[in-house]
Amino acid sequence: KQEVTQIPAALSVPEGENLVLNCSFTDSAIYNLQWFRQDPGKGLTSLLLIQSSQREQTSGRLNASLDKSSGRSTLYIAASQPGDSATYLCAVSRNNDMRFGAGTRLTVKP
Amino acid sequence: DVKVTQSSRYLVKRTGEKVFLECVQDMDHENMFWYRQDPGLGLRLIYFSYDVKMKEKGDIPEGYSVSREKKERFSLILESASTNQTSMYLCASMGLLTYEQYFGPGTRLTVT
Secondary structure, eight states: OOOEEEEOSEEEEETTOOEEEEEEESOOOOSEEEEEEEOTTSOEEEEEEEETTOSEEEETTEEEEEETTTTEEEEEEOSOOGGGOEEEEEEEEETTEEEEOOOEEEEEEO | OOOEEESOSEEEEOTTOOEEEEEEESSOOSEEEEEEEETTTEEEEEEEEEETTEEEEOSOOTTEEEEEEETTEEEEEESSOOGGGOEEEEEEEEOTTTOOEEEOOOEEEEEO
């Protein structure tokens, strides 16, 4: 059974810092990996989707990488802002089966 | 933009009541999902549907049923609500081109 782990569970950084969130998964036979953002009490917002044949995706200040063979993905956030404060979840999917990590709670202090 | 809507943001029900949670998507996606999210347990899949009138059990289907009579609508039913079903319920849809999931805003259900 696929297991997804996110480290660290919580992270606090000063505004302007670059940061990396980590995601690891146990079964490399995935179709894609998706990063989400969740604000308190809200649903999940899709940030980036990386297909299994891709190595990375970029959107604005966000860059996600995928190394399927080692079962790892990273989400890089450049020049962090207080508005980036949220919980970030990664999820891996194979057909209709999507498995989520527990998330990293990010706080960016002004 | 894909839009997934859920019928209620907050809901308070009494133990034993029958509860309906509705989810609608506007992107003609084949697949739809119901999850619940609890602190410390993360997101857990309750049921998913890959076509009209088709459904599959997820990891925690006990105490729940689902209905998909139209492609755009997927309903979660709590036959007899219990306090341990107090949770955040999230609906998602997914197209078969990219397998990217899109989520609704969630329904915070409290059963008293």
